[in-house]
Amino acid sequence: MKSKWICLLLLAGSFFLGGFGGRVPAGVTVNGVAVGGLPRAEAVRAVRSHIADGCALTVHTPAGEVRVALDFIDDVPALLCRAKRGGSYRAAVRAQWAEMEEGLLRLCEENARAAEDAALTFSREGFSYTEGRWGVACDYAEAVRRAAAAVKAGGGEIELPCRPYAPAVTEQVLRARTQLLASFSTRYSTKNLPRSHNIALAAERISGTVVGAGEEFSFNEVVGKRTVENGFSVAAVISDGAYVQGVGGGVCQASSTLFGAALRAGMAITESRPHSLSVGYVAPSQDAMVSEYSDLKFKNPHTYPVYLLAEAQNGRVTFEIYGLPDGRRYEVVSKVLFTLDPPPKKIVEGSENRTVRQEQSGLASESYLVVYEGERECARTLIRRDTYACVQGIEERAAAEVPEEAPEPPEEAPQEETPEEAPAEVPSAQNVNFFAGNSQNPCKSACFFAGIRI
Numbered sequence: 001m002k003s004k005w006i007c008l009l010l011l012a013g014s015f016f017l018g019g020f021g022g023r024v025p026a027g028v029t030v031n032g033v034a035v036g037g038l039p040r041a042e043a044v045r046a047v048r049s050h051i052a053d054g055c056a057l058t059v060h061t062p063a064g065e066v067r068v069a070l071d072f073i074d075d076v077p078a079l080l081c082r083a084k085r086g087g088s089y090r091a092a093v094r095a096q097w098a099e100m101e102e103g104l105l106r107l108c109e110e111n112a113r114a115a116e117d118a119a120l121t122f123s124r125e126g127f128s129y130t131e132g133r134w135g136v137a138c139d140y141a142e143a144v145r146r147a148a149a150a151v152k153a154g155g156g157e158i159e160l161p162c163r164p165y166a167p168a169v170t171e172q173v174l175r176a177r178t179q180l181l182a183s184f185s186t187r188y189s190t191k192n193l194p195r196s197h198n199i200a201l202a203a204e205r206i207s208g209t210v211v212g213a214g215e216e217f218s219f220n221e222v223v224g225k226r227t228v229e230n231g232f233s234v235a236a237v238i239s240d241g242a243y244v245q246g247v248g249g250g251v252c253q254a255s256s257t258l259f260g261a262a263l264r265a266g267m268a269i270t271e272s273r274p275h276s277l278s279v280g281y282v283a284p285s286q287d288a289m290v291s292e293y294s295d296l297k298f299k300n301p302h303t304y305p306v307y308l309l310a311e312a313q314n315g316r317v318t319f320e321i322y323g324l325p326d327g328r329r330y331e332v333v334s335k336v337l338f339t340l341d342p343p344p345k346k347i348v349e350g351s352e353n354r355t356v357r358q359e360q361s362g363l364a365s366e367s368y369l370v371v372y373e374g375e376r377e378c379a380r381t382l383i384r385r386d387t388y389a390c391v392q393g394i395e396e397r398a399a400a401e402v403p404e405e406a407p408e409p410p411e412e413a414p415q416e417e418t419p420e421e422a423p424a425e426v427p428s429a430q431n432v433n434f435f436a437g438n439s440q441n442p443c444k445s446a447c448f449f450a451g452i453r454i
Helices: 002-016 040-054 076-081 100-111 140-152 171-176 193-206 219-223 251-264
Strands: 056-061 064-069 071-074 093-096 119-123 126-130 135-138 156-159 162-165 179-187 209-211 216-218 234-239 242-247 268-271 297-299 306-313 316-323 329-340 346-350 354-357 362-373 376-388 394-398
Touching (some): 040 056, 040 071, 040 076, 093 140, 100 140, 126 171, 193 316, 209 216, 219 251, 251 268, 251 316
Parallel strands (some): 056 156
Antiparallel strands (some): 056 064, 071 093, 119 126, 135 162, 179 316, 329 362, 354 394
16 A cells, blocks of 8 residues: 555656656566666557557458557556566556547448449340449448457457449349340332332331330321321322322331231230231231321330331331240231122223233231240230222223124024023122222222221
8 A cells, every 4th residue: 555655656746757757677568568677658658659559450341451540548657657677567458449430431431332223225226235333332330340349359350341232223134124025027029119218217217116114106106297208208009999109108018017016026006907908918907007097006015115126128127026025925817707809800992001900809807816825825816807898900902902892683683591590699709799889999898897997
C-alpha cells in the first residue's frame, strides 16, 4: 500500500516536471520491447508505438485491402511505474474503432455493385444481345459482426462479406424468349416487277415489328395505305371477282404469307377474309385479303413479346415469328368441300388469237388449326369456311377464225329429238344454277354458304 502511494506521487510529480520522472529499471521489457534504462516517457512512447503497429484491422475487399488503424487504451504508464529490474511484462490493451459502423458502411457501398440485365436489340436485320453484368452484394450486418470480433481481439484481418449475384435477365433468358416459333414462305414470279416490288415493300414495312404481350397487330396500320405516294406500284389485283390493275397488287400475298406464319406461331387471329377468287400461292381458306376495308389482325396471346422478321427475294417471301415457345405445335390444314367448273369459254372477235382471261374453277373450302402436344393432337379448330367464285375464260380470235353460227334448219324439216333418261342430281356445278346474270364473271354469284363474302 505504501509503494502504491509512492508510485502515484511520482506520477503526479511527473506532470509538474513535464513527463515521467526517472528511468525504467534495467533489463525491463514490455510487450517484447526492451525499455530498461530509458526515461519512462520515452519508454511509454516506444511501447505504444509497438502496440500501434499491431493494433490494426485489415479488411480484404473485392477492390483490394483496406488497413484501419485502431485506437486503443493501455496501462503502460502504470506498468512501467511498478516495473522491477529485469522484469518482463505484458501491457493490457483494449482496441477501439470509434467509427466502425460508418467505416464499414462506406466500404460496403464502395464494393457493392448493382447487377445489370442483359439487353436485347431487335431490328429488320434481326437480333443482337448485350451480355449482362453480375452484381456484388455486401452483407453489412455480417461485416459489423466480424469487425467487432476482430477489434475485441486487438486487431487482425477480416474478409468483407460480399457475394456475386446474377442479373434478373441474362442473355440466356433473352435467347430463350426469342426462339423461332414459326416460319412460312410462298413463291412469286420475279418477272412481274411491280408486283414483286409491292410484296417486298410490304415485307420490309413489317420486318422488325414487335407485338407485345396481349397486343394486337394490324397489317394495314403497319404497312400503310397502298398508294403511289406511299411507295406502291400498279399491278394486278382481285376486285369484285375479277383481275384488274390497281395500286398495291401483290400485297395480299404478303398478308397471306404472314397469316400462315401467325397461325403456326399460335397467334389469335382476330380478323381475316378470303379473296373472291382462289389464289395459287396458298391452299384454299389460308389466304388473307387486305384492302382499304379489309385487314389482317391478330393478337399475341403469350406473356412475352413476339418479334416479326420478313424477307422477299429471289421469288420467295418469308415471314418468321420469334418468341417464347408455349410447348405446343400448330399446323394448318385445308379441305376442299367441292369445286365449281367454269362455264364454256367466251369467244370474241379481235385482231389476233390470244387468251384475254384465263378460266378458273370455283370451290368451297374449310381450313382448320390443328394443335399438338408432342405427337398427340389435342385440338382441331375451324379457322374459316369460304367460297371462291369461278372465272369464265375469254378467248380472242382473229375475225377470219371466228366460227360462223350454223344456219337454222328449215321449219319443214325439224330434227327429231331422242328422249334420254334424266341423270340423278349431284351437288356439282352442272346441276346448280350459279351463273345468275353476271356478264363479266358468270361465277361471281356462286356462294355456297350464306353470308360468306366472295
